[in-house]
Amino acid sequence: MRVLTGLDVLLNDKKLQKTFKGNVALLCHNASIDSKYTHAALGFKTAFGERFVKLFGPQHGFSTDVQDNMVETDHVIHPFFKIPVYSLYSETRIPTDPMLENIDHLFVDLQDVGCRVYTYIYTLTHLLEKCSNKNIEIVVLDRPNPINGVDIEGNILESGFESFVGRHPIPIRHGMTIGEVALMHQKFWVKEKANLTVIKMQHWQRGMFFEDTKLPWLLPSPNLSRIESSYTFPATVLFEGTTLSEGRGTTQSLEIIGHPKIEPFSFYEDVLSVAKKQSKLEGFKYRPITFLPTFQKQGNKVCGGIQIHVTDKSIYKPWRAGQLLMRELYHYLGDDFGWKEPPYEYIYDQKPIDVINGSEKMRHWVVDNNSMEELDVFEDLKDYKLNLDDIKIY
Known part of the structure; x- marks a missing residue:
């Protein structure tokens, strides 16, 4: 009905x-x-x-x-x-x-x-x-x-x-x-x-x-022209706090993440697929792609990257999928990875990634290359x- x-x-x-x-x-x-x-x-x-x-x-x-x-x-x-x-x-x-x-x-x-x-x-x-x-x-x-x-x-x-x-x-x-x-x-x-x-x-x-x-x-x-974008949004919106493209200027914005310095197939095969298997996250697939944003971040630059495909919404955890992808891209790109500088949504004195995360802890988790178990510690939802x-x- x-x-x-x-x-x-x-x-x-x-x-x-x-x-x-x-x-x-x-x-x-x-x-x-x-x-x-x-x-x-x-x-x-x-x-x-x-x-x-x-x-x-x-x-x-x-x-x-x-x-x-x-x-x-x-x-x-x-x-x-x-x-x-x-x-x-x-x-x-x-x-x-x-x-x-x-x-x-x-x-x-x-x-x-x-x-x-x-x-x-x-x-x-x-x-x-x-x-x-x-x-x-x-x-x-x-x-x-x-x-x-x-x-x-x-x-x-x-x-x-x-x-x-x-x-x-x-x-x-x-x-x-x-x-x-x-x-x-x-x-x-x-x-x-x-x-x-x-x-x-x-x-x-x-x-x-x-x-x-x-x-x-x-x-x-x-x-967010596709309903699929709303399922990936809690993962990909995190990348608004970086210099990576979250697909704005494409037909699949907020489903894809990329940067000109990513070679998508080697990143996926050698790094991301291993990290995903270790994380035991399920209900989605990362897929290596190449795309061209026509505006905004990395506009008119060919980007290698990853698309998130949700295969089972009932067990898919978008926040974890996004944080895991962020961690792996940070260490893969090294000096080519950048945190976006302020302002962001009228906040002028904090890093946009911390504004988005509502905390600086997740940024440190990424930089310190910490485990998924340590990420879980931040999720205390009993009172909520x-x-x-x-x-x-x-």
């Missing part, structure tokens, strides 16, 4: 729509569609008419057409809807008081990817904090966690490493829907609570991967699991 998102539930229920009196606004992006491919903004125009007064866009913009980190989008009047579109990735990532004027209900319909290093959940928590003392209801239209709501993995973000790719103490693979992120935020991370409502999905089960939902996949950000059990709504 096809899953119905929170957007589907709202647009299919006129009685529910009538419970929202006054003016409404919508925070959404390219992937904000219902199961029939109708964009949320079109659905809101039909459902609420002239009471639909404002749009908001997250990082990458309302249209999801802006490529990179720290590339901001402007505020505009939408040429079709004739209402303001305010960018929450502009001179501010927190909505201002004027942006929030004349709004009674602000709906949030964003497709998350289930990874801590993704900004949409922090756009939401900033919004909740801003509205905690305002008479505005925040209504999250829930969507699936595409990499399921059961498996969690990776280290918890450490205090002192907060950023716009990691505001809260959650692991890399957090196991929540975006509605549950909002609930966890309100229960554990704030003193003043907002007026929050979550419109739940129907038929979603925690163990589902995105294909199981029978929903259409639209890219939630410009470099208890908190997650406390806010689960499915």
Whole structure:
């Protein structure tokens, strides 16, 4: 049975729509569609008419057409809807008081990817904090966690490493829907609570991967055009903290990693395949490849590298797959391996790799060529699991 998102539930229920009196606004992006491919903004125009007064866009913009980190989008009047579109990735990532004027209900319909290093959940928590003392209801239209709501993995973000790719103490693979992120935020991370409502999905089960939902996949950000990319993302996003290409400027971004100085077949045969066998990690294959990024890091340079292919999602551990690949590439490339220099997501005084990892420990683990058993020590998830059990709504 096809899953119905929170957007589907709202647009299919006129009685529910009538419970929202006054003016409404919508925070959404390219992937904000219902199961029939109708964009949320079109659905809101039909459902609420002239009471639909404002749009908001997250990082990458309302249209999801802006490529990179720290590339901001402007505020505009939408040429079709004739209402303001305010960018929450502009001179501010927190909505201002004027942006929030004349709004009674602000709906949030964003497709998350289930990874801590993704900004949409922090756009939401900033919004909740801003509205905690305002008479505005925040209504999250829930969507699936595409990499399921059961498996969690990776280290918890450490205090002192907060950023716009990691505001809260959650692991890399957090196991929540975006509605549950909002609930966890309100229960554990704030003193003043907002007026929050979550419109739940129907038929979603925690163990589902995105294909199981029978929903259409639209890219939630410009470099996640394939659902396969969301499964590799918790591994490959780590390489944003390096000078290696993570495939931006190709058709398989965030599934492939490379550098001009890698000879892919010898690296795979002599180094990586041995390390993978020793690690006992399963559920995926590394494959040696050559590719040409057309922009961003290593742009227009032929790169040797590795593609990650997920063969069994039920046992695949992306965080470990990414950290293992990072360790082996660091020692294989030697002086040709580089850590990206700041700034990264508006953090100017820390290494981007540490911002992404939410700790400096994983960088030292890589440099010191430590074992997978030592990596496991960083993953203390007992308290987090208890908190997650406390806010689960499915």
